[in-house]
Amino acid sequence: MTVKRASPALALYALCAYLFLHLPLLILAVFSFNQSRFTVWQGFSFNWYAAALKDSQLLESTANSLIIAVVATLISTVFGTLCAYGLWKRNSRPLATSLYLNLVTPEIVTGISLLAFYQWIFRFLRVQLGMHTVILAHVAFSIAYVVIVVMARLRTVDARLEEAALDLGANEWQAFRFVTLPAILPGVIAAALLAFTVSFDDYVITSLVAGVNSETLPMVIYAIARRGVNPVVNAISALIFVGFGCLILISQRLQST
Amino acid sequence: MERVLELRGVSKHYPSHHAVNGVSLNLARGEFFSLLGPSGCGKTTTLRMIAGFEQPTAGQILLNGADITYRKPYERNVSTVFQNYALFPHLSVQQNVEFGLRRRPGNHYAQRAMEALDLVQLAGKQTRRPSEISGGERQRVALARSLVLAPDVLLLDEPLSALDPNLRKQVRAELKAIQRRVGITFLFVTHDQEEALSLSDRLGVMSAGELQQVGTPEEIYLRPRTRFVAGFLGGVNWIDGVGVRPEATRIAKEPPGERPARPATVVQSTFLGNCIHVEARLPNEQPVLAEVSRLGEGFRAGDPVYVWWEPADELVFQ
């Protein structure tokens, strides 16, 4: 049974489509090396990268983004993996529906609802918006992604394996720890990488629930972009593109093992 | 004979149907017992209830006299060889075999695992992963993994069905030899009557959730208690309310003389290699199948023949 080959016309179209997808980012990256800040090429230079790496606001916000992403990823990966396992054993319609709803709810709505929620809570606790509110918000929207990725992996696991473990004397927790968890570990790591990128990149929700002292990198980029084009953003973009790209490639590799 | 496993009126009733209905049986220590039946007859469900993966809706299961009906799988000293072997893919062969051992206090895990692998003749492959060995070898690992725990009963769920047909006979013989050597009680579930007959000390035939008959292979084959059992274990010619097996049905061009014989006409003669199947038709249109040696006379369509049998070969039902 041979698969039909793509015709030359189709291949040409695909080439154009790929150019459409990748050129804007490549151009952005190329111009990050541009000497001048205008869109006329005036020589190769690293000065925008240097400027980016020296900007204290950028550095501080990147640090914030990293801390938030790491903590939120850790929590959401653990919670999400356990949840996916529980749902795999036996589905819970209410929980599955909530997670699904969470995924399809527009970010702006989750953002403002969290803001309203926090403000309401702050009437009772003497707390303010800050890193912790952002982290909690990120956990809230990352869990669903983790559940999806881990669930996909769990579907490839033979349900009889846990039965075999129980049959051989392991209790339920041991069966999970020694049989199922090792089998899904690549999926769990892939989910963690996904959660990390989703958290690091978030602007909409973060901008609403971050306090004054917990600016994240996307917030800074947004502010700069709003004021107009700045090659420093090009430089940051290139760095992020490379960084995220690596993470996603690793995640893809893991999901196919 | 010591009863190692006892089922008393075990049932599994679902709202829509009865998967298992009032099954009672006893297994003697060291015996090779088969549960035989078509798919959907409830034999696998019965096995799973003994293993602890399903709970009976009625009845009791006793192991060495103790009631294990509601105990968890890991609290029962029975072990299962699954149909698709269920080997842990992320562990090596040796680690698979050691798995159950490690859940118990003790030591010398590696040594005991290697002894089990020796028993199933897989000594050189203990570091391989399940994906790196053949189907037959995987089955042996599954066997070793369960045997190493010295269970009171070893449950086998159609373990030969996933193997190549030409491999099955050989593995069958090995399985029987191993069982004789270790002396552990085997409960073997299958839909293949040849397997059940050749392997078992005793077997039970199930249909639609009920146990129709329990006995030795000879008893079940030669003295089936119901029409279903008769038909499932082999072919049957039904002539005037009496059942006769094809291999016991005599056919010849001349009447035998000392026996009353029925006239018939040959419809077709099929050469099967080691024997010949002659299909004939009685005057009342009833079909008869006789299995004859290829060394005897040949038959052609249209030949007039005579059909008879020995009274001792008649199948009588209660």
Add this chain to the structure above:
Amino acid sequence: MNRLRAWFLAPTWTVMAALFLAPLAIILSYSFLTRGAYGGLSSPWTPDSYQRLVDPIYLGILGRSFWIAGVSTVICLLLGFPLALFISRSGARKNLYLSLVILPFWTSFLIRTYAWMFLLRDTGLVNTFLQKIGVIHSPLSLLYNDGAVILGLVYGYLPFMVLPLYATLERLDQNLLEAAADLGAKPWVALTRVILPLCEPGIRAGTILVFIPCLGAYLTPDLLGGGKSVMIGNLIQNQFTTARDWPFGSAVSLTLMAIVMLLLMSLARRDAEDLL
């Protein structure tokens, strides 16, 4: 097993209840309150906020949001289907081509939106290039209009259309195509009469995955549309920040949620929930 499973589900349940469902409940209640004198909330419970939505201005925003989301989805479908077809016919290099589609998607939505700002603005690359080769003499205002927003959305969500289409094409039984050819169907006929109809699940899934986020888009219309291309997302954000009219903002949010759920119920098949 049930005890262990309950423990496994509990943390996620807590997060969902406290940080997703409770906040939604709160804005549901806010949507029935009144705006306070200095922003914030005040007592009379009233459905006024919902009634305000019927105002032509807001209906216009709603209409534009549907329009933009709809056009974006259709373009994604037209652009995405041939691409998915190509990948499914690439033999050994399928995974490579698939990765090339996924890669840009996961690298910062913000940056990809910014890339179009860089290209389309008055002193951006496109205008500079066109002026240089003499096609135009003064910059085209490519940015800050509906078209730019659509472009940004298509760019952002194209992979969401390609992936489900590809998944469906992958699972297509090649025997069906051989049977079609055997029965005399030319390639184009086979495409329109056999492949396309069989891709309906993929088209359905892709449409949901593109249309709904586009409907609720905020960042793209904000950066690429300026103030000129206001969608529901921008309206909501505005009410919660500048206008400080939380009841109205809540009402708009819940209306958007209701629209989303209606769309899902009508478009999605029941087994769409085995996403999870």
